[in-house]
Amino acid sequence: MIERPFATATLGINPDIEEEEEEDYFDYNYDEPGSLPGTIDLPSDAPPPDIVLIDYCEASATRLKINTPEECTPYLDTHSVSWVDVLGLGNEETWIKLSKVFNLHALVLEDVVNVPERPKVDDFDSQIVIIAWMVMLKENAHGFYIEQVSFVLGEDYLLTVQEEPDRDCFARVRDRIRYNKGIIRQRKADYLAYALLDAIIDGYFPVLEAYGERIEELEDEVVGNPSRQTLQEIYKIRRELLALRRAIWPQRDTLNTLIRDGSNLISPEVRIYLRDCYDHAVQVIDIVETYRELSSGLMDVYLSSMSNKMNEIMKLLTVISTIFIPLTFIAGVYGMNFDYMPELKWTWSYPAVWGIMIAVAGGLIYFFWRKGWFENFSTIQDDPEIELSSSVPIPKIQQLTRRR
Numbered sequence: 001m002i003e004r005p006f007a008t009a010t011l012g013i014n015p016d017i018e019e020e021e022e023e024d025y026f027d028y029n030y031d032e033p034g035s036l037p038g039t040i041d042l043p044s045d046a047p048p049p050d051i052v053l054i055d056y057c058e059a060s061a062t063r064l065k066i067n068t069p070e071e072c073t074p075y076l077d078t079h080s081v082s083w084v085d086v087l088g089l090g091n092e093e094t095w096i097k098l099s100k101v102f103n104l105h106a107l108v109l110e111d112v113v114n115v116p117e118r119p120k121v122d123d124f125d126s127q128i129v130i131i132a133w134m135v136m137l138k139e140n141a142h143g144f145y146i147e148q149v150s151f152v153l154g155e156d157y158l159l160t161v162q163e164e165p166d167r168d169c170f171a172r173v174r175d176r177i178r179y180n181k182g183i184i185r186q187r188k189a190d191y192l193a194y195a196l197l198d199a200i201i202d203g204y205f206p207v208l209e210a211y212g213e214r215i216e217e218l219e220d221e222v223v224g225n226p227s228r229q230t231l232q233e234i235y236k237i238r239r240e241l242l243a244l245r246r247a248i249w250p251q252r253d254t255l256n257t258l259i260r261d262g263s264n265l266i267s268p269e270v271r272i273y274l275r276d277c278y279d280h281a282v283q284v285i286d287i288v289e290t291y292r293e294l295s296s297g298l299m300d301v302y303l304s305s306m307s308n309k310m311n312e313i314m315k316l317l318t319v320i321s322t323i324f325i326p327l328t329f330i331a332g333v334y335g336m337n338f339d340y341m342p343e344l345k346w347t348w349s350y351p352a353v354w355g356i357m358i359a360v361a362g363g364l365i366y367f368f369w370r371k372g373w374f375e376n377f378s379t380i381q382d383d384p385e386i387e388l389s390s391s392v393p394i395p396k397i398q399q400l401t402r403r404r
Helices: 069-076 092-102 106-113 171-178 189-202 204-224 228-260 268-333 349-371
Strands: 002-004 050-056 061-066 081-087 120-123 128-137 144-153 157-162
Touching: 050 069, 050 171, 061 069, 061 171, 069 081, 069 092, 081 189, 092 106, 092 157, 106 120, 106 128, 106 144, 120 228, 128 189, 128 204, 128 228, 144 189, 144 228, 157 189, 171 189, 189 204, 189 228, 189 268, 204 228, 204 268, 228 268, 268 349
Parallel strands: 081 157
Antiparallel strands: 002 061, 050 061, 050 081, 120 128, 128 144, 144 157
């Protein structure tokens, strides 16, 4: 066991590594038919996960790098709060050891390790198992990372399991423990679980703020100059918003279960904080639903814009055809091979025909111009008194700042 000064881990992503394949936001873990309950599905050659233990009380806080799960045992028998953070899923051997140290049920191991699992809450009397989904905005602000975070809440400890070891949204919680900000070091493990769940829910707001800006940009593009890339971007946003909806809806039910179920591991005071977290989840759901409606409206506007463009092209071709119909008639009359056509013998017949044709064409062009047929209706001209977004305003998201 290596002890080192308490510090917040710097979590980042290698910028040189870019995902070339489209990320699948709609995956769930399914057991094979006939498989034994509690089966763990991990690669046999997987390395062990990194385990970080943060043990704290009101007077002090210590951060430890754990080499083997058995090193956590002395801290679980104290009255301080022990946060055991498992970074990555690791291998089966490590989980067998962790199950013995924390007395984990086989079904708990299955839910924690075989990701992704639908967000939920399971009460095992001496433990509460919480499955949550965490999202984080990508570096280019297009798309997001989504991963499962599992909680095992005991009397004086909290075991968390992060699917990906390289990123999370718990930095501020670590800082609050490190610098003794707020009341977190005065409370037990249930308050720590609330603080982490609250960080996960609040992590949705930066993602939604980025989607609000993208929808505003697409709204101007759809009305002004829509293209096939615009349609692809609208479809991508709709798909990603659906993934966000699928992630946040079960977590609202999860928080509601924690508030209403009478587990002794969650104090009445922490339930009050969880109600605040529940309100944030409802707010996230409202924003997601609003953005989904806006993206659906953008699809309708796109189809209308493309239809207007097609109408403009047809109108142009119709005008050209209408102008040349009388000219074709005149040319056809004097192109007939009759022996007796008096006009063919006239000295000024050729320039006269040209003059008539030019006059007819000019008259038709002037007529169409007076009717306004040459105006372009495929774009909406800017009007200082009319804003494009006035009919459906896109809600702005303010960062939630609260003192705890």
